[in-house]
Amino acid sequence: MSTNNYAEYIETTARLAILKAKAAYTCKVHPEVLILSGDTNTEKRAYLIAQNTLKYNDKVFLLEKVTQAVKNELDLAGFACLQCELNKIVV
Ligand SMILES: [Zn+2]
Numbered sequence: 001m002s003t004n005n006y007a008e009y010i011e012t013t014a015r016l017a018i019l020k021a022k023a024a025y026t027c028k029v030h031p032e033v034l035i036l037s038g039d040t041n042t043e044k045r046a047y048l049i050a051q052n053t054l055k056y057n058d059k060v061f062l063l064e065k066v067t068q069a070v071k072n073e074l075d076l077a078g079f080a081c082l083q084c085e086l087n088k089i090v091v
Helices: 003-020 040-056 060-076 082-090
Strands: 024-026 034-036
Touching (some): 003 060
């Protein structure tokens, strides 16, 4: 796998872990947008799920990267979909 494939793999793993842990959910209109559930317990679970996925897939050397990726995704996620909020202002 090239570095690019790994970057994509890490991002996908992070997002799936976040969704599986219910730390965030996707906007009904914008599936690429994550909206935080606001529960710190589910966020902790998201980290564990992401880390366990890598252990299971024997990619332990990427653990630090996936931990950072989960953090990035959660940092980027808001409590509302920004794109929907923008649409509301326009309408
Ligand atoms: Zn939206």
